[in-house]
């Protein structure tokens with residue numbers, strides 16, 4: 001057996017991709033066009049920092065950069081606005097269980113500005129949180145994918161010391177595939193997301209495999225094992 005863990009990206013991988021308008025989200029939260037525009041600009045700047053310097057950010061930092069504060073109720077509105085766009089792919093419970101039945105550990109590594117508690121709320125809502133052995137959210141570390149330190153943190157979280165014994169699954173050829181390959185992992189691409197051009201770099205990793213749907217991972221990993 002030569003695979004110990006499978007680590008998944010979140011958005012566009014464990015959740016089917018949705019193209020959303022960030023301004024619409026912030027407008028729903030603040031009810032104010034000017035504030036929404038300031039928050040959108042601060043969020044765009046945070047994602048550029050992630051793309052170009054692989055530095056992470058948090059919702060709190062975005063609020064500070066926009067020189068705005070939100071009430072607890074507005075923050076709740078922000079997170080629940082995403083509820084329709086964050087549902088877990090229906091294949092995930094069966095997939096995670098099947099991986100665990102094979103003795104593999106299941107991990108998550110997400111570039112995200114959200115705190116862990118919101119991600120765990122979503123995973124619990126969709127009844128998969130108990131199937132995750134370790135998760136790293138970039139909001140909790142200084143780096144984002146593709147920085148090798150982000151991948152190292154995820155491997156740590158699932159107790160893997162040899163990256164060659166871990167598989168990464170993601171929807172982005174730079175953040176996920178280039179990053180995982182450079183970190184010494186095997187990489188599987190699930191190519192259904194419409195990645196905004198502003199979030200791409202022209203640098204693309206070469207995946208070890210491409211799958212059409214999440215459950216196609218099982219025969220692939222069985223072959224590797």
Ligand SMILES: [Mg+2]
Nearest residue numbers: 009011012171
């Ligand atoms: Mg993704």
